[in-house]
Amino acid sequence: MKSERTVLVRINPIRCRGHAICSLLFSEGIELDQWGYGRVAEETAEGRRSIRRAYRAAAACPNGAVEVVQLGPSGEQQPPGKPPLHVLREQ
Amino acid sequence: MARKLETALLAPGEPILVVNASESEPASRKDATLCEHRPHLVLDGAAMAAAIIGSTEVVIYLHHGSIDVYGALQRALAERRAAQLAEPVWRIVMGPDRYVAGEASAIANRLEGGEALPSFSPHPMAFKGPSGRPTVVNNCETLAQLALLVRMGVVAWRNGGTPSSPGPQLLTLVGAVAESGIVVEVVGSATIGQVLGHVGVSAPPAAVLVGGYAGTWLTGDVAWCTPLNRGALECVGADPGCGLLGVLPRGACGLSETARLVSYLAGESAGQCGPCAHGLPALAARMEAIARGSLRHRSLVRLRSLGDAVFGSGACAHPDGVVRLIRSALEVFDEELHHHHHRRCSGSSNPPTFPVPLPRRRS
Numbered sequence A: 001m002k003s004e005r006t007v008l009v010r011i012n013p014i015r016c017r018g019h020a021i022c023s024l025l026f027s028e029g030i031e032l033d034q035w036g037y038g039r040v041a042e043e044t045a046e047g048r049r050s051i052r053r054a055y056r057a058a059a060a061c062p063n064g065a066v067e068v069v070q071l072g073p074s075g076e077q078q079p080p081g082k083p084p085l086h087v088l089r090e091q
Numbered sequence B: 001m002a003r004k005l006e007t008a009l010l011a012p013g014e015p016i017l018v019v020n021a022s023e024s025e026p027a028s029r030k031d032a033t034l035c036e037h038r039p040h041l042v043l044d045g046a047a048m049a050a051a052i053i054g055s056t057e058v059v060i061y062l063h064h065g066s067i068d069v070y071g072a073l074q075r076a077l078a079e080r081r082a083a084q085l086a087e088p089v090w091r092i093v094m095g096p097d098r099y100v101a102g103e104a105s106a107i108a109n110r111l112e113g114g115e116a117l118p119s120f121s122p123h124p125m126a127f128k129g130p131s132g133r134p135t136v137v138n139n140c141e142t143l144a145q146l147a148l149l150v151r152m153g154v155v156a157w158r159n160g161g162t163p164s165s166p167g168p169q170l171l172t173l174v175g176a177v178a179e180s181g182i183v184v185e186v187v188g189s190a191t192i193g194q195v196l197g198h199v200g201v202s203a204p205p206a207a208v209l210v211g212g213y214a215g216t217w218l219t220g221d222v223a224w225c226t227p228l229n230r231g232a233l234e235c236v237g238a239d240p241g242c243g244l245l246g247v248l249p250r251g252a253c254g255l256s257e258t259a260r261l262v263s264y265l266a267g268e269s270a271g272q273c274g275p276c277a278h279g280l281p282a283l284a285a286r287m288e289a290i291a292r293g294s295l296r297h298r299s300l301v302r303l304r305s306l307g308d309a310v311f312g313s314g315a316c317a318h319p320d321g322v323v324r325l326i327r328s329a330l331e332v333f334d335e336e337l338h339h340h341h342h343r344r345c346s347g348s349s350n351p352p353t354f355p356v357p358l359p360r361r362r363s
Helices: A021-025 A048-060 A085-089 B002-010 B030-037 B039-053 B067-082 B104-111 B140-152 B154-159 B192-197 B220-224 B230-235 B254-267 B274-292 B297-310 B318-332 B334-341
Strands: A006-011 A030-032 A038-040 A044-046 A066-070 B016-020 B057-063 B089-095 B135-139 B169-175 B182-186 B207-210 B216-219 B244-248
Touching: A006 A038, A006 A048, A021 A030, A021 A048, A044 A048, A048 A066, B002 B039, B002 B135, B016 B039, B016 B104, B016 B140, B030 B039, B030 B067, B030 B140, B030 B169, B039 B057, B039 B067, B039 B135, B039 B140, B057 B067, B057 B104, B067 B089, B089 B104, B104 B135, B135 B140, B140 B154, B169 B192, B192 B207, B192 B220, B192 B244, B207 B220, B216 B220, B216 B318, B254 B274, B254 B318, B254 B334, B274 B297, B274 B318, B274 B334, B297 B318, B318 B334
Parallel strands: B016 B057, B016 B135, B057 B089, B169 B244
Antiparallel strands: A006 A044, A006 A066, A030 A038, B169 B182, B207 B216, B207 B244
């Protein structure tokens, strides 16, 4: 199913305090600006590996600044919830 | 506005309608003038919008300092009560006198009893505001336009403007005009030059600041023949913004003016988002350096890259506006930049053109 393979990643700039953990865990999607705050480089993440890393980054942020939202079949945003289990289970 | 109303209609919960009469732009006077002289037009529009989305409560949001506006609205509300109109419940809420406190999400936070600071939300507020209810925040001029549309009829109202900016527009004119701070209404299509011609500016000025202090500079010649509507302004890279036109006279230094505006705006940052809190003071310091004449090529490069880093990084559009102002200044005042490179400034002996409030005390 396509819907499970694309997620939207965003950073709440008010919550971000520049811990930079997200960019370590999800380096392909989040880069750091010159002050060390996270900035979304790639708005969507595709593929299981990438999506898993995005969810990890969101879970690791001490301030909960990183949000990962699933996209529906036609690109609409699904209500936030737990990440799909199969994404987390696979190593 | 139609999009906000539609979103609120489709969203779950009873919507709140907010009339934004907090005019945060220090030089803008259009909202205050409208509320003081035509309060019923604003209130009629608000009542109509509230009826459309089925909300029984309308909040009017003001800054603490707008005492005259408060008085005028109180009088108008008393008149409406006396006339016993079937109307929503009106509530006036005051917020602090700071620039970002007039931003829509900041107002919604204030209504919830929080601080009047912008917030970050993935949902449009018209769908779900901080209170959980749909929150529709409209500027008082927008609501007055709705009332005008209903009074005049669609065709007559449309003819009061242009296709991309229908309806008559209110503008505040500041700087080198006959009476700085004057509010004018433009009916039909007109170029910036035609409007300025009516307030004692007979030839293209050095430059025109369009859309507010966090707006866009245009060279006088370009601005002079640009029609005042959204479409035409977008073509030259500007935006109507809060309807402010700042006229910079010949013989004034646009870089020094920009530096003063940037320092003011940097001080008005809420300091919530890192890039804005760190970036705006750095931008302001570099603009100051350029205005003073201690300009090196490297600092200019650095200024541009700082701007790129700050742009689009905040929860609200405050940093974006500042960067836009600086970018347009570097483009428009290219010649002046060259003078400053050789430590000459064409406006050093003149007093500043645009009024800027005193810096606030950091609490």
